[in-house]
Amino acid sequence: xxxxxxxxxxxxxxxxxxxxxxxxxxxxxxxxxxxxxxxxxxxxxxxxxxxxxxxxxxxxxxxxxxxxxxxxxxxxxxxxxxxxxxxxxxxxxxxxxxxxxxxxxxxxxxxxxxxx
Amino acid sequence: xxxxxxxxxxxxxxxxxxxxxxxxxxxxxxxxxxxxxxxxxxxxxxxxxxxxxxxxxxxxxxxxxxxxxxxxxxxxxxxxxxxxxxxxxxxxxxxxxxxxxxxxxxxxxxxxxxxxxxxxxxxxxxxxxxxxxxxxxxxxxxxxxxxxxxxx
Numbered sequence: 001x002x003x004x005x006x007x008x009x010x011x012x013x014x015x016x017x018x019x020x021x022x023x024x025x026x027x028x029x030x031x032x033x034x035x036x037x038x039x040x041x042x043x044x045x046x047x048x049x050x051x052x053x054x055x056x057x058x059x060x061x062x063x064x065x066x067x068x069x070x071x072x073x074x075x076x077x078x079x080x081x082x083x084x085x086x087x088x089x090x091x092x093x094x095x096x097x098x099x100x101x102x103x104x105x106x107x108x109x110x111x112x113x114x115x116x
Numbered sequence: 117x118x119x120x121x122x123x124x125x126x127x128x129x130x131x132x133x134x135x136x137x138x139x140x141x142x143x144x145x146x147x148x149x150x151x152x153x154x155x156x157x158x159x160x161x162x163x164x165x166x167x168x169x170x171x172x173x174x175x176x177x178x179x180x181x182x183x184x185x186x187x188x189x190x191x192x193x194x195x196x197x198x199x200x201x202x203x204x205x206x207x208x209x210x211x212x213x214x215x216x217x218x219x220x221x222x223x224x225x226x227x228x229x230x231x232x233x234x235x236x237x238x239x240x241x242x243x244x245x246x247x248x249x250x251x252x253x254x255x256x257x258x259x260x261x262x263x264x265x266x267x268x
Contacts, residue, residue, distance in 0.1 A: 016121045022162070023172035024127065032184070033146045038220070042177045044228035088219025100127040100171075108123035110171070 006061045008099060009080045010053055012107035019050035020108040022100065027112050036116045037093075040086070045114060048084050049095055057082065059097070079112070091116045122173045126164035134171065137163035141170075141180065147188050148233040156183045181230065190236045193227040199243040200225075214238055 012020040023031075028042055053059075059080040064070055069079075078099070083092040096113035124134050141159035144151055161176040163169070172180070185192065191199070200210055207225070211218045214235060223229035231239065 018121065018174050020121065020123065022123055022127070023177065025170045025172055028172045028177065028180075029143050029145075032143075032181070035146070039230035039232065040223070041181060041228050041230065042172070043174055044223065046174070047228075086219075088217035088223075098127070100123050101125040103125075106124075108125065110123075110127045 005078055005099060005102075006059065006080065008102065008104065008107045009059055009061075009097065009109055011104075012099070012101075012109045013050055013053040015107065019046060019053075020101075020106070021046045021049060021097075022108060022110050024110050024112045027114060031114050034115060037114070042111075045093070045095070046111070048086060048093070049082060049097075049111070052082060052084050057084075080109070089116065120173070120175060122162040123171060126167060126169055127171060128169035129164060129167040131164065131166040133165040134162045135165055136160060137165075139163060139170070143180065145184055150233075152187060154180070154184045154187050156180055185230060188233065188236075190230060190233075191239060193225050196231075196239065197225045199239075203243060210242075213242060 023042055023046075031037055031042055031045065032039065059082045062079050062081060064077055064079055070077075080097050080099075082095045082097070084095060086093050094113075094115055095111060097109040097111050099107065100110045101108040120136065122134065122136065125132050126134050138158050138160050141156045141161070143154050145154055146152075156179055159176060159179055161179075162171040162173055164171075170176075200207070205213075207221045208218055211221045214221075216235065220229060220231075224231050224235075
């Protein structure tokens with residue numbers, strides 16, 4: 001199940017002209033307030049994620065065990081993480097995404113967390 | 117004009133009720149230690165008609181960050197590029213002068229990263245100096261931070 005969903009995650013990120021990637025509002029706000037991210041534009045982070053997948057990078061599927069997240073959304077039993085290399089930054093950028101649309105013709109993912 | 121791509125399914129309630137709405141949007145941002153409120157009175161954003169959850173897509177992200185830049189009065193990417201070009205300072209030299217990475221300069225000029233208030237002040241100070249060779253400018257500009265504490 002996780003593997004099939006992971007294919008869907010990669011398909012979503014590759015899809016469309018910019019990738020079928022949206023931001024959770026709370027994560028978007030946190031990114032702009034995180035000094036470690038040095039005001040990296042959320043659209044640039046989205047672009048980096050897309051490029052990572054277009055270059056053959058793979059996200060890792062994880063089962064959600066954190067009680068607060070399971071409570072918040074019991075349907076999201078899986079999340080997916082990527083560690084992106086960003087020029088000018090020493091550490092990899094950690095991104096966490098969930099699937100929003102499971103439609104194989106129009107899959108979408110949502111960035112729910114992003115930090116170094 | 118490209119058709120706007122957004123997810124019709126809500127990431128919160130799972131209903132396929134997301135439509136583009138125009139809503140007021142307010143967020144608190146940290147501007148180098150100072151909390152500022154940024155308001156976009158007419159944010160065009162995918163919004164779930166069922167639960168009201170917003171999804172920040174490419175266009176909405178640009179609208180919000182443009183409002184942030186306007187509120188804080190930061191140099192815009194094209195201004196920065198123009199000022200650097202008329203001073204004939206390369207991106208590499210500018211990075212050295214400010215003590216930031218070349219990647220920071222490239223992203224500032226592309227609009228892929230917003231410079232900090234501190235960096236913006238340093239840029240303005242640098243560009244206000246009389247035109248002179250970069251090495252003379254360098255003598256008058258202190259880097260913002262050590263290489264390990266680069267500011268963006």
